[in-house]
Amino acid sequence: MINKLVPDAVTATAAIRSGDSVAIGGFGRAGIPFNLIDALCEHDLTDLHIISNNAGKDDDGIARLVREGRVRKLTCSFPGHPEFFRRYLGGQIELELVPQGTLAERLRAGGAGIPAFYTPTAAGTILAEGGLPSRYGPDGKPAAVQPPKETRVIDGVEYVLEYALRPDAALIRAYRGDRYGNLRFRLSARNFNPLAAMAARVAIAEVAYANEHDVLDPDDIHLPGPFVTHVVRCEPRLDRTLAARLADRQEVDA
Amino acid sequence: MTGYDADGLAARVAADLEDGWYVNLGLGLPTGVAAHVRPEIEVMFHSENGLMGIGAIAEPGQEDPDLVDAGKHYTTLRTGAAAFDSSLSFALVRGGHLDAAILGGLQVSATGDLANWYVPGGQPGVGGAMDLVAGTPRIWVVMWHTDRAGRPKVVPTCDYPLTGRGVVNRVYTNLCIFDVVDRTLVLRELAPGVTVDEVRAKTSAPFTTAV
Numbered sequence: 001m002i003n004k005l006v007p008d009a010v011t012a013t014a015a016i017r018s019g020d021s022v023a024i025g026g027f028g029r030a031g032i033p034f035n036l037i038d039a040l041c042e043h044d045l046t047d048l049h050i051i052s053n054n055a056g057k058d059d060d061g062i063a064r065l066v067r068e069g070r071v072r073k074l075t076c077s078f079p080g081h082p083e084f085f086r087r088y089l090g091g092q093i094e095l096e097l098v099p100q101g102t103l104a105e106r107l108r109a110g111g112a113g114i115p116a117f118y119t120p121t122a123a124g125t126i127l128a129e130g131g132l133p134s135r136y137g138p139d140g141k142p143a144a145v146q147p148p149k150e151t152r153v154i155d156g157v158e159y160v161l162e163y164a165l166r167p168d169a170a171l172i173r174a175y176r177g178d179r180y181g182n183l184r185f186r187l188s189a190r191n192f193n194p195l196a197a198m199a200a201r202v203a204i205a206e207v208a209y210a211n212e213h214d215v216l217d218p219d220d221i222h223l224p225g226p227f228v229t230h231v232v233r234c235e236p237r238l239d240r241t242l243a244a245r246l247a248d249r250q251e252v253d254a
Numbered sequence: 255m256t257g258y259d260a261d262g263l264a265a266r267v268a269a270d271l272e273d274g275w276y277v278n279l280g281l282g283l284p285t286g287v288a289a290h291v292r293p294e295i296e297v298m299f300h301s302e303n304g305l306m307g308i309g310a311i312a313e314p315g316q317e318d319p320d321l322v323d324a325g326k327h328y329t330t331l332r333t334g335a336a337a338f339d340s341s342l343s344f345a346l347v348r349g350g351h352l353d354a355a356i357l358g359g360l361q362v363s364a365t366g367d368l369a370n371w372y373v374p375g376g377q378p379g380v381g382g383a384m385d386l387v388a389g390t391p392r393i394w395v396v397m398w399h400t401d402r403a404g405r406p407k408v409v410p411t412c413d414y415p416l417t418g419r420g421v422v423n424r425v426y427t428n429l430c431i432f433d434v435v436d437r438t439l440v441l442r443e444l445a446p447g448v449t450v451d452e453v454r455a456k457t458s459a460p461f462t463t464a465v
Contacts, residue, residue: 027303027304027322027326027340028303028322028326029319029322029326030303030319030320030321030322031320053303053340057326077379077380077381077382078379078380078381079377079378079379080379085377095378097378097379097380098380099380099381099382099383099384099385100302100340100344100380100381100382100385101302101340101341101343101344101347101348101382101385102384102385103340104339104340104341104343104344105341105344107341108341119348119388120348120388120389121348121384121385121388121389122384122388123388123418123419124416124418124419125384125415125416125417125418125419126415126416127380127384132372132378132415175320185339186320186337187305187318187320187321187331187337188301188303188304188305188320188321188322188323188337189319189320190304190337190338190339190340191303191304191339191340192339192340193339194339195339195340195341222339236319238319242317242319242328245314245315245317
């Protein structure tokens with residue numbers, strides 16, 4: 001019998017270790033697996049390589065991991081958080097900056113068995129030619145820069161070789177799940193979540209709705225069960241202002 | 255007053271949108287374009303986090319936590335909208351399925367290079383800008399003609415790291431419109447009350463005049 005439902009976020013994340021690479025879905029606050037991220041803190045994990053589009057918004061989620069010094073390296077397209085930049089420019093955290101579409105496709109490729117691919121994105125820029133500071137030294141000067149990437153001209157156009165991502169684990173948030181691990185997302189909370197799950201060796205999904213009895217309709221599934229290791233039902237986490245405004249609405253999910 | 259204010263500039267850009275287009279709007283000045291689409295045409299706005307057909311920013315109390323735009327604001331959807339994952343979103347972008355991307359700019363060069371994501375030593379963040387310029391057939395840049403210190407932003411070569419080389423098709427500023435034709439700038443239109451001499455004085459890149 002297949003039953004991927006687990007009782008709580010701490011149990012669901014027990015296989016993740018300090019030093020692991022962890023892809024985390026979400027964009028802004030939509031689709032961020034806040035409960036699973038908090039569980040990483042409960043396990044007191046450190047030295048993590050986080051792969052996500054942003055370095056968090058507000059003071060929870062990935063921003064909490066960064067603030068508590070649990071992140072060694074961040075692979076993302078848009079850090080966008082003052083606490084991350086303080087640590088990046090202060091030499092405490094490494095940055096791998098990747099265009100957003102390239103990040104999405106590197107995860108998809110990792111999950112699809114494609115080791116690398118050529119893309120026109122970033123050709124002729126420092127994100128292909130190298131040189132963006134990846135790490136700052138204690139003196140506030142760049143101590144390491146992103147290396148150049150291979151390029152190839154196909155039909156007269158220059159393309160950049162990008163390698164697939166295969167993180168140790170993925171933390172994602174979905175709207176509905178079932179015991180088979182089938183998932184359905186909602187609106188812009190889908191974003192990187194299915195891609196992160198596809199790419200990772202262990203994929204853990206927190207969902208707003210799941211129980212032992214109901215299964216998703218086959219045509220309603222955005223991500224089928226084989227990509228998902230564990231499913232755990234968790235309450236949505238709204239930002240404080242919105243939580244207050246939406247206090248009387250029951251149907252929403254964060 | 256001569257030239258456009260932010261709203262007037264957005265309205266001028268919106269006047270060039272065509273019925274049936276799929277368009278991505280960047281953050282900042284380009285965001286204002288959506289409010290000025292002519293009512294008789296349908297334009298679908300793409301948000302790179304996985305939405306086609308976004309509408310206005312959500313009214314207070316009407317926000318849906320699962321519905322944010324690329325600027326992380328709570329947004330709304332119009333009739334005919336679609337939701338998808340980030341890989342599919344950038345397949346739309348990179349695969350050339352949008353009609354136009356309207357982006358902000360730090361600098362545009364005489365050959366249509368765009369710099370709009372990073373000032374060295376500062377806080378890097380590229381988002382989807384490099385994907386958009388790599389795949390979208392029309393790249394329109396909307397920006398103030400000069401920076402806060404009064405320096406030209408249409409320059410012979412970009413000082414800042416590039417978003418893309420030779421990718422810009424048109425530049426809308428508060429003073430004028432440039433087209434990039436065969437990697438050269440052509441002054442196509444002047445904003446109300448603006449003269450060619452004023453544009454020349456505030457532009458360090460060479461250009462030809464066709465107004």
